[in-house]
Amino acid sequence: MQDFAPGAAVESRRTNGRTLATALLDALKDRGARQVFGLPGDFVLPFFRAVQESAILPLYTLSHEPSVGYAADAAARLGSTLGVAVVTYGAGALNMVNAVAQAYAEKSPVVVISGGPGAEEARMGLGLHHQVKSLNSQFEIFREVTCAQAILNDPDTAPFEIARVLDTALSMSRPVYLEIPRDLVDRPCPRVPRLALPQADATAARACAREILDRLRAAERPAILIGVEARRYGLEGKLAALCRALGVPVATTFMGRGLFAGEILPLLGTYLGSAGEPDVAEAVEGADCLLMLGVILSDTNFGVSYRNIDLRASIRAFDGAVAFSHHNYPGILLEALVDALAEIAEPIGSAAAAPSPRYTTGLVYDDTPLEPSDVATALNDLFATSGVMPIAADVGDSLFVGLEVCETDLVAPGYYASMGMGVPAGLAICTATGRRPVVLVGDGAFQMTGWELGNCRRYGWAPIVLVLNNRSWEMLRCFQPDQPYHDLDDWHFAQMAVPLGGEGVRVETRAQLKDALAAAYRDGRSFQLIEVMLPRGKTSRSLCRYSAAMRQLSVLKDE
Ligand SMILES: Cc1ncc(Cc2csc(CCOP(=O)(O)OP(=O)(O)O)c2C)c(N)n1
Numbered sequence: 001m002q003d004f005a006p007g008a009a010v011e012s013r014r015t016n017g018r019t020l021a022t023a024l025l026d027a028l029k030d031r032g033a034r035q036v037f038g039l040p041g042d043f044v045l046p047f048f049r050a051v052q053e054s055a056i057l058p059l060y061t062l063s064h065e066p067s068v069g070y071a072a073d074a075a076a077r078l079g080s081t082l083g084v085a086v087v088t089y090g091a092g093a094l095n096m097v098n099a100v101a102q103a104y105a106e107k108s109p110v111v112v113i114s115g116g117p118g119a120e121e122a123r124m125g126l127g128l129h130h131q132v133k134s135l136n137s138q139f140e141i142f143r144e145v146t147c148a149q150a151i152l153n154d155p156d157t158a159p160f161e162i163a164r165v166l167d168t169a170l171s172m173s174r175p176v177y178l179e180i181p182r183d184l185v186d187r188p189c190p191r192v193p194r195l196a197l198p199q200a201d202a203t204a205a206r207a208c209a210r211e212i213l214d215r216l217r218a219a220e221r222p223a224i225l226i227g228v229e230a231r232r233y234g235l236e237g238k239l240a241a242l243c244r245a246l247g248v249p250v251a252t253t254f255m256g257r258g259l260f261a262g263e264i265l266p267l268l269g270t271y272l273g274s275a276g277e278p279d280v281a282e283a284v285e286g287a288d289c290l291l292m293l294g295v296i297l298s299d300t301n302f303g304v305s306y307r308n309i310d311l312r313a314s315i316r317a318f319d320g321a322v323a324f325s326h327h328n329y330p331g332i333l334l335e336a337l338v339d340a341l342a343e344i345a346e347p348i349g350s351a352a353a354a355p356s357p358r359y360t361t362g363l364v365y366d367d368t369p370l371e372p373s374d375v376a377t378a379l380n381d382l383f384a385t386s387g388v389m390p391i392a393a394d395v396g397d398s399l400f401v402g403l404e405v406c407e408t409d410l411v412a413p414g415y416y417a418s419m420g421m422g423v424p425a426g427l428a429i430c431t432a433t434g435r436r437p438v439v440l441v442g443d444g445a446f447q448m449t450g451w452e453l454g455n456c457r458r459y460g461w462a463p464i465v466l467v468l469n470n471r472s473w474e475m476l477r478c479f480q481p482d483q484p485y486h487d488l489d490d491w492h493f494a495q496m497a498v499p500l501g502g503e504g505v506r507v508e509t510r511a512q513l514k515d516a517l518a519a520a521y522r523d524g525r526s527f528q529l530i531e532v533m534l535p536r537g538k539t540s541r542s543l544c545r546y547s548a549a550m551r552q553l554s555v556l557k558d559e
């Protein structure tokens with residue numbers, strides 16, 4: 001490790017007073033980051049101070065590192081840009097591994113910045129507090145859940161290492177890891193350069209586009225399935241225009257739910273196999289040429305297909321390559337392919353830009369006890385009169401209730417499916433978009449990260465939080481009925497809202513839910529927690545179909 005030359009004064013003239021910390025923060029901002037989420041510790045206090053005092057990016061602290069990771073992930077998804085999570089070495093960063101793993105699996109460019117030991121203490125030869133096996137253990141652990149990593153312990157290479165790692169996060173749309181030794185934070189540092197991102201090979205993209213269009217033209221039942229990369233690379237507008245020009249029916253994946261909110265295109269809806277709308281399943285599974293754009297091939301996207309999709313008849317553009325049945329085009333960035341397709345697009349089908357798919361409205365105002373799907377109907381009614389709100393949904397039935405809400409921006413971990421993201425993602429929506437979100441979260445998931453609502457008052461955040469309280473890990477009960485460990489106690493969450501700085505109400509009937517939603521919508525002064533009491537053993541229509549399909553599939557496999 002090389003210490004900075006004694007002539008720091010000379011150095012700082014070359015660096016215009018910029019330090020390693022502010023050079024990193026400038027580089028993050030230059031690349032689209034809009035805020036920093038974090039939780040400090042002694043190894044990262046110098047960097048925290050630099051974030052605070054430089055004010056290059058606003059700093060929001062949360063109460064537990066998983067929430068910091070979830071919030072940074074949500075900010076990345078919402079803005080199709082970098083999300084930033086700053087934590088301390090060891091106890092902090094390793095607390096966040098699961099959230100970063102989720103970001104990796106779901107292609108979200110989170111930048112993990114961890115404070116680290118300084119040169120002197122690293123040389124002491126003593127075990128440092130927060131150290132695992134070796135000083136490099138954390139780096140090795142994060143190597144497995146990120147696409148690029150660096151320890152910024154060489155001032156000469158730090159600017160290029162930062163550029164390499166951040167530009168890789170953008171081009172791969174996956175998380176990255178930076179460790180900043182606490183004794184180097186304030187060292188003079190030149191501006192971080194912009195490295196040339198991998199340039200799209202336009203010629204190859206055009207050749208690929210011609211082959212795709214030839215296959216779509218030759219097909220009798222072409223269809224297009226679009227996944228999360230459409231959002232990660234900010235391509236929803238271009239893709240909607242392309243699909244309108246082609247006139248081919250379009251569906252989004254389970255992961256891609258919430259794409260194209262406000263766009264006009266021949267969108268059939270969300271493909272959920274036998275758990276979703278039959279006409280959507282038929283269009284996707286019956287296609288004799290299925291063009292998949294930005295789709296993660298996962299069990300949640302394809303796990304409940306009526307029949308296996310014939311991948312030989314499909315074309316898949318994902319992770320910067322395009323795969324046909326027996327050959328590939330490497331190095332084709334999705335945006336370059338979409339641009340090349342748009343250049344030669346012509347009407348192939350007659351699928352008109354369909355009106356938004358059907359969503360249930362008209363919840364009756366009466367004393368009928370609530371069921372999960374009533375929550376979606378009540379939200380659809382509210383949005384029909386007051387305009388849509390962005391939604392953050394946690395894992396459990398809340399994820400499936402979110403499928404039944406009309407087209408709107410949706411942040412939900414539909415593939416890696418870790419619980420706990422709902423509330424932190426809702427807080428990120430507040431700061432990343434300036435809009436007021438609705439959070440859908442089960443009682444089990446709320447027990448994990450719901451307490452982050454206690455941070456709303458400091459920052460003026462006012463989400464509407466619907467806690468679906470069935471006193472149960474109900475989604476697990478669907479797959480493994482009659483086990484007592486799925487029964488949770490009644491935690492009376494609504495009563496905890498005021499001490500946390502918000503308002504809370506408990507509702508049991510449809511009329512009470514409608515009144516509570518209307519009141520919460522009117523009151524933007526603080527977070528509004530609506531505790532929706534639901535019976536055990538009852539799930540949303542979507543989860544009911546999904547779990548029935550999973551059971552049916554497992555029966556078929558056993559035969
Ligand atoms: C971090 C993590 N640990 C465990 C699990 C496994 C799980 C998936 S769904 C579920 C129950 C969720 O209960 P909740 O009350 O929130 O919602 P509901 O089912 O509608 O009643 C669990 C425990 C996951 N996915 N992530």
Ligand SMILES: [Mg+2]
Pocket residue numbers: 396442443444468469470471472473474
């Ligand atoms: Mg529950």
